[in-house]
Amino acid sequence: MDLSERQLQILQAIITDYVENAEPVGSRSIAKKYDLGVSPATIRNEMSDLEEMGYLTHPHTSAGRVPSDKAYRLYVNELMKKKNLSAKDKRMINDRLSASRDEFDRTIRHAAELLSEITHLASFAMTPATNEETISFIKLLPVDERTLILMIVSEGGQVTNTTLRLTVPYTQEALDLLSKNMTVSYKGRTLDDVLRSEIIHDVGSDIEALSALKGSVMPSFLRTLEDMLNVNLYMEGMTNIFNLPEYTSIDRARDFMELFARKDWFTQKMLARDNGVVVTIGEENDTMKDCTLITATYHVDGKLVGKIGVIGPTRMKYDEITSIMEYLTNNLSESFRLPGSTGDGNAGDKKQKK
Amino acid sequence: MDLSERQLQILQAIITDYVENAEPVGSRSIAKKYDLGVSPATIRNEMSDLEEMGYLTHPHTSAGRVPSDKAYRLYVNELMKKKNLSAKDKRMINDRLSASRDEFDRTIRHAAELLSEITHLASFAMTPATNEETISFIKLLPVDERTLILMIVSEGGQVTNTTLRLTVPYTQEALDLLSKNMTVSYKGRTLDDVLRSEIIHDVGSDIEALSALKGSVMPSFLRTLEDMLNVNLYMEGMTNIFNLPEYTSIDRARDFMELFARKDWFTQKMLARDNGVVVTIGEENDTMKDCTLITATYHVDGKLVGKIGVIGPTRMKYDEITSIMEYLTNNLSESFRLPGSTGDGNAGDKKQKK
């Protein structure tokens, strides 16, 4: 059942060639380009066996062979070697990400841009889910007699705010009191927890003015919490795929683009994936059965986990792309490490960058 | 030089037919469908004249006629009549926009979604430029000993904030003092003004601790101001265009999608357009020479101006779409009117909705 050494060599050669040229590869061209010391006829026999085992397919009788999802899977798991990034790519990543280290969302977006530029594929990046973040304080700030700002700050420094307009004026005292009450009630609890337990009643409605204000503020409070939970998703390089031969058909291209119009759905899918570099090939995806999806995770303060990813046809340079993504996520995690908490994390990075 | 009544009728018929069917229209079908009381031969002669005047073109000798940009321009300026929206569309707009009146960005995004659903074209919506907004106050809030939140609030209730991590700890006093100083320095000035005049020095650096903190905060302050100036752009329904016959060619589709990948550029273009319902057809656009762009403006508090727009091929239902956009922007402007400031604005709305 296992593949012979020669079969592996041939399979590798076919994959390499097909990834490069996007055309079914024949026995003769394999024999010529990669000298395996055997004739086309022998290769043909091996190919036939490989096909029977499900590693190759045949568009039609008289065409060359094309690697199947199973072949790519074998390649990713066993055959491929880690690639060293080109000096140019390394420089690009270092330069472009260091430009805005202190600004979180911007950096994430840059990472997505970078990734699509280097890989020439469609890419995305998303900010970490903050379900486990805990609330630090809640502030209500006055704008004018009917307008106020509701602001929620988490222990980790995440901020979200909403501007609301009330139908009736409020007093500064009520505002301060409500801020304080809410902070006391919610401080230290996780966003998820607060949002799920709909305990709106215990914010203390002893004073009448407060009760009215509370009634107006609470719905917005919940919505703002939801906003805070929402991860931001940045997509880049969608149009890159138009340059690939697998998307010259308008239907394929349409299907591809439509995937990304459903941002919420896409976000959910991506959040559900495991951490680390994860590759799912073709049929392994429940939707997008002719795509490969590669995701990788980065850390913020060593805890929160965000994701970046690349989407393309199953025919892609798995070795290069996974290496790039590993380098990139290590770089990101390092950027987002708290100044204080240096240590073992860095050592790990070093090793992987090699 | 002016067109005869009959020529106008024929032109109108051709446009109507072509917009509907997307195929060059011949003299015979015009004569049959729209009874103008003349024979195909007569229509042929008129068509020939219209072509000479630049209103029609000829894909090739033996094909029907196609309206030129000039024809559409004439149609938009003179021929088309305002359309009444269907009850269904009206209901849709009213329902969907009223769902979230108090949340600004969300409403804008919904408007874009709505627009693309109703028109079956690509659409966008952007929040108003806030160049003229004035600063109300600046607040620095502590998160932990090295992390703080910088928050800028405008008189109109716009909020933007950035979380920053300092390399050295700060004191609460320094924070409060700097907040106050900055507010005093900048309150009442427009964002644009503050950003352009790089007067960073006059924020009072008398105390030493303050001076250090200020040095860390100011760069972020400027960047945050820039963020505040940036309008948000929401695009929706990009993939709708794949269903149109003019975009069955992959190259066309690619060009179209690429326009929208350049968000910054696109935003600039759109900001430069006049207020009200503006239609630019084909060659009238400097880029996108085979597209028509229709934009309309809505108001916030009767002052700030935001834009929504629709992009499609020059072949589109100008009458319907402009009417929809007028209705939609009136609805938006009404939603975003300050509760206090009712009055003449509403009367105007009523008239236009009719």
Add this chain to the structure above:
DNA sequence: ATTAGCACTCTCGTTTAACGAGTGCTAACA
């Protein structure tokens, strides 16, 4: 000024044929 008639043009879909790439099989060979 309008219209009928007709030749002419051009596109589009279909058919046919030739070509080439590549396989699969058989038989010869080490």
Add this chain to the structure above:
DNA sequence: TGTTAGCACTCGTTAAACGAGAGTGCTAAT
């Protein structure tokens, strides 16, 4: 027994040829 050369066969791709259909442009009649 594994490897190889040779060859027939398959199938997709391309180009050319052809007919049908749609629509114009022109001319001559009304």
